[in-house]
Amino acid sequence: MEGSMAIESEVFKSGMRRLAAGVSIITTTGLDGPRGLTATAVCSVSVAPPTLLCCVNRGSSAHDTIRAAGILAINFLAERDQDLATRFSGAETRESRFALGSWFTLATGSPILETALASFDCRVVSTIDGASHSIFFAEVIAVRTGAAVGPLLYFDGAYGGFAATETLPSGR
Amino acid sequence: MEGSMAIESEVFKSGMRRLAAGVSIITTTGLDGPRGLTATAVCSVSVAPPTLLCCVNRGSSAHDTIRAAGILAINFLAERDQDLATRFSGAETRESRFALGSWFTLATGSPILETALASFDCRVVSTIDGASHSIFFAEVIAVRTGAAVGPLLYFDGAYGGFAATETLPSGR
Numbered sequence: 001m002e003g004s005m006a007i008e009s010e011v012f013k014s015g016m017r018r019l020a021a022g023v024s025i026i027t028t029t030g031l032d033g034p035r036g037l038t039a040t041a042v043c044s045v046s047v048a049p050p051t052l053l054c055c056v057n058r059g060s061s062a063h064d065t066i067r068a069a070g071i072l073a074i075n076f077l078a079e080r081d082q083d084l085a086t087r088f089s090g091a092e093t094r095e096s097r098f099a100l101g102s103w104f105t106l107a108t109g110s111p112i113l114e115t116a117l118a119s120f121d122c123r124v125v126s127t128i129d130g131a132s133h134s135i136f137f138a139e140v141i142a143v144r145t146g147a148a149v150g151p152l153l154y155f156d157g158a159y160g161g162f163a164a165t166e167t168l169p170s171g172r
Numbered sequence: 173m174e175g176s177m178a179i180e181s182e183v184f185k186s187g188m189r190r191l192a193a194g195v196s197i198i199t200t201t202g203l204d205g206p207r208g209l210t211a212t213a214v215c216s217v218s219v220a221p222p223t224l225l226c227c228v229n230r231g232s233s234a235h236d237t238i239r240a241a242g243i244l245a246i247n248f249l250a251e252r253d254q255d256l257a258t259r260f261s262g263a264e265t266r267e268s269r270f271a272l273g274s275w276f277t278l279a280t281g282s283p284i285l286e287t288a289l290a291s292f293d294c295r296v297v298s299t300i301d302g303a304s305h306s307i308f309f310a311e312v313i314a315v316r317t318g319a320a321v322g323p324l325l326y327f328d329g330a331y332g333g334f335a336a337t338e339t340l341p342s343g344r
Contacts, residue, residue, distance in 0.1 A: 020194035
């Protein structure tokens with residue numbers, strides 16, 4: 001392994017486009033009001049204590065507010081909320097993002113989306129500073145489960161939905 | 173926020189079932205041969221250096237080998253490889269898992285799946301010990317992109333595929 005060089009950024013990004021992921025809106029709130037961004041880098045870390053992690057670009061408008069406030073909520077988007085995903089990842093001003101959709105709060109004050117499949121209201125318990133992203137470890141203090149509809153997915157630069165498949169016969 | 177209690181495990185797990193995710197097989201190899209497991213907790217962390225993270229259950233057969241060997245590969249599965257996902261998450265013995273599918277190696281010796289959408293051959297650069305899972309930060313030293321077919325997804329306890337949607341008109 002010694003001397004192995006990291007591969008080039010473009011090769012990495014081209015491969016990573018093939019990671020399909022559910023789409024979330026991560027929100028927070030601070031002295032300057034609510035902030036949010038569309039994200040796909042969200043994982044479950046442990047059940048006890050219930051902990052998620054999310055990777056947030058340090059350049060995003062929500063990043064510094066999450067760091068300062070120490071709270072965030074992760075809202076798993078339904079397929080029908082694709083326009084929210086677009087709005088929270090686009091050039092919309094920070095304030096106008098929340099004009100679309102119906103939002104409320106649970107424990108921390110971070111915005112919870114009425115139409116989300118599930119929402120996790122969290123406090124940040126630790127943070128890792130990456131080169132371009134911060135990784136927030138977030139303990140879940142309230143969960144809200146919404147309607148049982150299909151999830152919004154992102155794959156190879158496009159949004160889409162989930163199509164359940166039949167189990168394949170074993171032995172191809 | 174003071175005094176907020178973490179929520180119960182069942183509530184957390186029930187909400188987390190609604191996180192749709194692409195399915196990967198994480199592999200490694202050590203003195204005791206190749207090991208692998210099906211996983212959905214995989215994220216991109218940074219482009220420079222190209223880094224992924226994955227959360228691996230400490231009880232999985234591959235976990236200790238990854239820790240000892242310091243290498244792993246992440247193979248993003250195609251929808252048509254659902255039977256591999258089942259095999260690498262089931263009761264199959266450790267050795268017989270690799271009898272299905274076509275495997276080769278790149279830089280580290282960790283098994284790379286011929287039919288994967290993309291494979292990332294990595295060295296572990298740091299590890300966080302969680303309560304039930306280890307979080308491996310893995311620097312990518314080789315990428316292999318496979319056929320451009322649909323990804324395998326997991327949502328609400330079922331496997332499925334990706335169905336690209338038309339862009340919704342803005343303003344509902």
